[in-house]
Amino acid sequence: MLSKVSNLGLPICALLDEIRAHLADEQNLVLEAPTGAGKTTVVPIALLEEPWLHDRKIIMLQPRRIAAKNAALRMAALINEQIGQTVGYRMRLDTKISAATRLEVVTEGILLRMLQDDPSLSDVGLLIFDEFHERSLDADLGLTLALNARSTFEQDPPLRIMLMSATLGTDELDAFLQTKAIRSEGKLFAVDVHYLGSGKPRERIADRVARAIQNAFMKHPDSSILVFLPGQGEIRQVATQLEVPDRVAIRPLYGDLSLSQQQQAIAPSPQGELKLVLATNIAETSLTIDGVDVVIDSGLERKPQFDPSTGMSRLATVKISQASSVQRKGRAGRLRPGTCYRLWSESEQQQRTTQDEPEIQNADLSSLVLQLFAFGVYHSNELGWLTPPPAGSYEQAQDLLLKLCALERSGSALSLTAHGNAMARISAHPRLAHMLLMGQSAGASESAAHLAAVLSDRDPISQESADMRTSLEYLSGEVPCPSVFRSWQKRTMDLAKQFLRQMPRDTPARLPRPSQNQLTGFLLASAYPDRIARLRHSGGYQLANGRSCEFDKPNALGKSKWLAVAEVGGMAGRRGDMIRSAAPLDPALFETLLAEQVTDSTVVDWDSKTGRFIAERRTSVGALSLSKERLSDVSDEARTEKLIALTREADLSNLPWSDKAVEFRNKVRLMSRLETGWPSLESTELKTTLESWLAPYLLTIKNLSELKKLDLLSALQSLLSWEQQQKLSSELPERFEVPSGSKVKINYSEDPPTLPVKLQEMFGSAESPSVAGGRVHLLVHLLSPAGRPLQVTQDLPSFWSNSYDAVKKEMRGRYPKHPWPDDPTSATPTRFTKHRSKR
Secondary structure (H helix, E strand, O other), rough: OOOHOOOOHHHHHHHHHHHHHHHHHHEEEEEEEOOOOOHHHHHHHHHHHHHHOOOEEEEEEEEEHHHHHHHHHHHHOOOOOOOOOOEEEEEEEEEEEEOOOEEEEEHHHHHHHHHHHHOOOOOOEEEOOOOOOHHOHHHHHHHHHHHHHHHHOOOOOOOEEEEEOOOHHHHHHHHHOOOOEEOOOOOOEEEEEEEEOOOOOOHEEEEHHHHHHHHHOOOOOOOOOEEOOOHHHHHHHHHHHOOOOOOOEEEOOOOOOOOOHHHHHHHOOOOEEEEEEEOOOHHHHOOOOOEEEEEOOOOOOEEEEEEEOOEEEEEEEEEEEEEHHHHHHHHHHHHOOEEEEEEEEEEHHHHHOOOEEEEEEHHOOHHHHHHHHHOOOOHHHOOOOOOOOOHHHHHHHHHHHHHHOOEEEEEEEEOOOHHHHHHOOOOHHHHHHHHHHHHHHHHHHHHHHHHHHHOOOOHHHHOOOHHHHOOOOOHHHHOOOOOHHHHHHHHHHHHHHHHHHHHHOOOOOOOOOOOOOHHHHHHHHHOOOHHHEEOOOOEEEEEEOOEEEEOOOOHHHHHHEEEEEEEEEEEEOOEEEEEEEEEEHHHHHHHHOOHHHOOOEEEEEEEEOEEEEEEEEEEEEEEEEEEEEOOOOOHHHHHHHHHHHHHHHHOOOOOOHHHHHHHHHHHHHHHHOOOOOOOOOOHHHHOOOOOOOOOHHHHOOHHHHHHOOOOOOHHHHHOOOOOHHHHHHOOOOOEEOOOOOOEOOOOOOOOEEEEEEEEHHHOOOOOOEEEEOOOOOOOOEOOOOOOOOEEEEEEHHHHHHHHHHHHHHHHHHOOOOOOOOOOOOOOOOOOOOOEEEEH
């Protein structure tokens, strides 16, 4: 195989020997090679005959289906074979492999399925992550699990792992994989870059792009043009307002198109025809679009961003990174010199982030967490991560999986349920996997599969009708599907069949089947319990997660008192969310099929009018109250819980902080800096642990006014052991006996603690006052006979030697009745004037 690709004249060919030698000795490799170098199609073929493979497969991951299929087709052509022989591919709804296949190109989600089937990847000798710079969630998880598999399961020779891209930023990867990157210079033709500036304020990006396209065709009449736009909406807007020459074919290119439609944008144009490809970021990498030598880049892309405050992901339009702009520019120089027009300024380019942010930092992690539990990993810190998952998003994902019955809690530990294990075997988001299993339990597997397939991809029907039942009617055949949606119908039905094949077999229905009118609402409420919505009296809806939402225009669904909402999204200028798709929900289901989502709780509130606590028993679905019942009495536990919540909300300011309590807190703070083992009494820690130290002292408090009687000092002292309390008292005394015999109060609110004392009372002292066994020198505030500050010092001997004479000269005339000896270190300390001292 090496001989078939080593003489192709591509830049990567010059590095093949170095790559082979590196992988012969090391397990990891980072390969950075510019666009057009040939890394995607040449390197995997060149390694097929390496001895360390031991007849095992090479698996190469691609982030997109079209790139995976094209890469496989190109490699099969290079070795003069049909696809599915030595080289094959696997992706959702499309697979071409055979028993003879030794090199598979797969989409990233397929790797996770492979790891589930064989956690050791025993039949894989080399795992290649192509275009790793995109840092998708599946790629990061796949890399982490592959490294864990290699360290857990001993294989000889061990699994090799290679990361490839044109713009990796390899220092971090080199350190993580403990290897040194190999870099290729590439074969990118020169591309002239023109910055067109930021445009007019509030001008639609589609209008700016359309104008740039018209100008580009005038300057480059014989060129095909590739345009990068944020999303499908902008692609449609540009396509409808363009006037292009007759010989120019407009070809859209985005993820939701079928592979055959995507292929039309990539394939060579007929003789004499030019192409205008309107694409999302799907065209950034691993694709050569025939004939293109002009790129127009909007500089924008649309990405899902997870909002932990709502538990929902939203599509946001964001600026691309410098790395992405380099990738996009490179599309114009794959086959010949080209031109790139950027719709921003050169100074803006320098201000953009260098690399794409890893998706794991800003994504819904419920799929990741479910997969980890399925692999027996119960804490993310059990694995080594290039970028660890954020703790807050990880915990929120666990909370969702608990609601979906995928996890169960035993004490503080979480474990995977049998239901969760079945969810993990289904190639769908955990919400949809749960919905599929609930549908199966209610004897509605086919309807659940249809709905899951609709929700897995962008639903074109929802742009015309927000009622999810319309899409299901087209799929079931109950209503004839319009011809414009036939390709969507076929693709969606194929995906639904795949879901049905993945569901557990021979599982009897254990739940009563909902009526036809209830079915869609039940299924959606199962998948999105936080998006159950109730009509408000003032209009619009409130969701179970507490947020508000509404339809952006009059809709027949808006008359329903209850909805199960599938998709919501934000709109500029609106406070709430916009309902994009939903179905009516029968509230009677809360007593039957949705009973697990109903909670009963006792809620205690403070009634400011009566000055007392009141209690209610509430039946709720999330933030939506179904019923309320006033209780005649408030239990001590419920009242204490409310007091704790009010105290936490007030940041401890509602507690009676007496001088002694404040002093105690300051003394413990000081000891905790000197020694280990002392509790922290900082506000953050005190608020976190209120239940353990404050709650026992709140049981007798009936209203907020009684908080003033709380013995806060005793509550704080309970945080210390008896030995610590004794040590605190002895080492940090309340008062310090100065040479005159006076016992002066120490001020522990300062750092270091201060000792305010009249200067004459310190005569004869050759050492600076200290506490904590001499470890803390007090800051002495030396006062005049009238109590005014004369000097502040932690070094009393130095004061006597250097500053005392100047103080004596100034003060002796002002206070002649008080002693001002020439040698203060041998003078008798006194609290009195000369006359009283002599007596």
